[in-house]
Amino acid sequence: MATKRRPLRPNLGGSNSSGPSSGSNMNFRPGGPDITRAEARGTRPTAAPTSIREILVMGVIHLCKKTIFFNTDLKVALYLGSLFVISVIGDFVPFPKTYFARSDNLFNMYFVKVGWGWTLLFAVPFLVLSAYTITCGDHKKMLRHHFPRIVIATFFWFFWTKLFNVVETSYGRCTVKGFQSKSSCLKAGHLWHGFDISGHAFILIHSSLVLIEEARPIIRWETIKEHIRNEVHNRSSAEVSGSNPLRGLNEEQMRSLQFLYKRLTPIIRTLFIGMAALQLLWDIMLVGTMLYYHRMIEKVISGIIAILTWYFTYRFWYPTSGLLPEAPGSGSFSYQREPPSFPFKRPSHLSTGTAASGGASTSRANLNGKAATAGVPRDQQIPTFMGMPLFTNAKAASAAATALQSEQQKRDRDQQPQQLDS
Numbered sequence: 001m002a003t004k005r006r007p008l009r010p011n012l013g014g015s016n017s018s019g020p021s022s023g024s025n026m027n028f029r030p031g032g033p034d035i036t037r038a039e040a041r042g043t044r045p046t047a048a049p050t051s052i053r054e055i056l057v058m059g060v061i062h063l064c065k066k067t068i069f070f071n072t073d074l075k076v077a078l079y080l081g082s083l084f085v086i087s088v089i090g091d092f093v094p095f096p097k098t099y100f101a102r103s104d105n106l107f108n109m110y111f112v113k114v115g116w117g118w119t120l121l122f123a124v125p126f127l128v129l130s131a132y133t134i135t136c137g138d139h140k141k142m143l144r145h146h147f148p149r150i151v152i153a154t155f156f157w158f159f160w161t162k163l164f165n166v167v168e169t170s171y172g173r174c175t176v177k178g179f180q181s182k183s184s185c186l187k188a189g190h191l192w193h194g195f196d197i198s199g200h201a202f203i204l205i206h207s208s209l210v211l212i213e214e215a216r217p218i219i220r221w222e223t224i225k226e227h228i229r230n231e232v233h234n235r236s237s238a239e240v241s242g243s244n245p246l247r248g249l250n251e252e253q254m255r256s257l258q259f260l261y262k263r264l265t266p267i268i269r270t271l272f273i274g275m276a277a278l279q280l281l282w283d284i285m286l287v288g289t290m291l292y293y294h295r296m297i298e299k300v301i302s303g304i305i306a307i308l309t310w311y312f313t314y315r316f317w318y319p320t321s322g323l324l325p326e327a328p329g330s331g332s333f334s335y336q337r338e339p340p341s342f343p344f345k346r347p348s349h350l351s352t353g354t355a356a357s358g359g360a361s362t363s364r365a366n367l368n369g370k371a372a373t374a375g376v377p378r379d380q381q382i383p384t385f386m387g388m389p390l391f392t393n394a395k396a397a398s399a400a401a402t403a404l405q406s407e408q409q410k411r412d413r414d415q416q417p418q419q420l421d422s
Helices: 052-068 072-092 106-112 115-134 139-145 148-170 182-187 199-214 223-236 251-292 296-317 394-421
Strands: 172-174 192-194 363-365 371-373
Touching (some): 052 251, 072 251, 072 296, 106 115, 106 251, 115 139, 115 148, 115 251, 148 172, 148 192, 148 199, 172 182, 182 192, 199 251, 199 296
16 A cells, blocks of 8 residues: 655644645755755756767767867877888889779769869868857857967968979970870870879878868867757856856857857768768778879879868967967857865775875875865865765765764774774
8 A cells, every 4th residue: 555755854844834835845955035045055957868879979979079189199100101111112012903093083083083072061060059059159259269270270271282283294205206285195195104193192191181170169069059058057046167168158159159058069070970981981992092092292292282281270270379360169168177086084994104204205096086275175075976076065075074073983982992892
């Protein structure tokens, strides 16, 4: 037989009150104006339930991040090393002439030759939508601070590929004497031998690096949702949070950010998956280029030019403060920084040393296996669960730590007589 649930807070309301509004019938923490400020202190809104579809999407996003954000410096070294090694092997070891060795194969005709178009197809909308979101709907700031990166990348693509053609035309000769230009030689059905710097290798490496850098706003993108939720709670409860990156936004910017993040995030995630797949395709096509097209020196030079262009723009120019455009991920707030570590740590019986005995020990290990700051007073160390503090209020944390310390000292005093008797 089912029994009536016992109220969680039987002391609320009068003993003679009745009806649905009676406090004695409440099985939840009441809200609204009747709740005291001290009772509500330290609470935070919880996240909405995650659907199965959302979990699957985040799994795919995580896999794409692992693929596209593989150590970029190591990837650049692999580009240069493989361009040299595989190209040397391709020059001296006769590989079987497969379908991919033909210049009119499907991938070469419809992907590599128009590779920059495919890159822009995914990079431009991703850049526009992500930058528009993190600038809180400020289209002027988006166009001025972010969109020029694509224009600059397109300029370098056009400049270098045209320069490669000029070098090949100017420093070459026809297989038959009497033809001084490349166009007349080819029209006559002959071959033109020149220093043909590999445009294939350049466009593939240049496109891959641009896709990697322009996709970086997706890093920690999901934390924006949490920041919005906490900031809305802070403003509605008149709390001041010192760590939320959205605290500097005005009300209009907050409303724009809420609307844009909710509407554009599904599109941004889809574009990111496409960018990751395209970047992986470019890497695969680059291996075929190393084996079948151009000589080793022509491919190595084109690879060096592509890498130097990437380094100058994305590693030197854009991160420099005071220069436009800004680096990918920069906006009206900073959401990609690591969350600040909580200064209060629980004292542990697994500590490797103390200030009294060791003197030189600067850190100690807690129960979670992480280092705790030795300079934090014991009365300011509070318990943690899975690395997170159990309290968000410094006053409550100090009181809890003091009670914990007093209890530990009492247990130590009780154990001392037992040890002496034994």
